[in-house]
Amino acid sequence: MTSSFALHASVVAATFLLAGFVKGVTGMGLPTVAMGVLGTLMLPAQAAAMLLLPSFVTNVWQLFAGPSVRELVKRLWPMMVGIVAGTLAAASFIAGGGGEWAVAGLGAALTLYAAAGLMAWRFSVPARHERWLSPAVGVVTGAITGGTGVFVVPAVPYLQGLTLKKEDLVQALGLSFTVSTIALAIGLTREHAFAVDDLGTSLGAVVPALLGMWIGQRVRGHISPATFRRWFFICLLGLGIQLLARAFV
Structure with missing residues (x-):
């Protein structure tokens, strides 16, 4: 094992340890x-x-982790269908060597999400508008x-705007992210940016x-959620700005 490979593996492991910790909180x-984090080290694809x-x-x-899966799927299936359609339509961009534009898009998405989080943007979604x-x-x-x-x-802002209990919101986020992950895997595979050989790296x-x-x-339960989220968004904002600068400098 070369020192560069060991360093790369350590950085990847530390990144996912941190990412998992954030998700757990x-x-x-x-x-x-x-x-x-990885977008600063390798191509987004x-x-x-x-x-x-x-x-x-x-x-x-x-x-x-909760009891409301069936009810959430029944309520949110139009959104899930839209996620699959949108992901498959756009996957060629990240997989097709969108290059600096893919990096810029990643930076812009992180910056927008972080800014929304820091500014505590919240809106309510009336039930009559959910259908469209x-x-x-x-x-x-x-x-x-x-x-x-x-x-x-x-x-995330949309699901937070629905009238969901806290536990249902966590499950709804899990549903949205699961569907997004599956759709992204299909899109990357279709565009030859993900293959069986890549499973070992991802599994690790x-x-x-x-x-x-x-x-x-x-x-x-032992830390302030508000303080943690604020620093989480500040770090994301820094990453987003760094990626934007990397794409255009």
């Missing part, structure tokens, strides 16, 4: 943190391929997922991600 953030299995495993865990707004949000989320590997915009990231998530869940 907040219920989201694993792919966002992983894409943000490579980072997206690496996060597929850790994202899938941790999101399925989150999705089935849900698939529209899904398509936009899918397009951003397919172009950048980031699942959160605008899915599962253990630190799960460990980080477990640690995050254990410390969640």
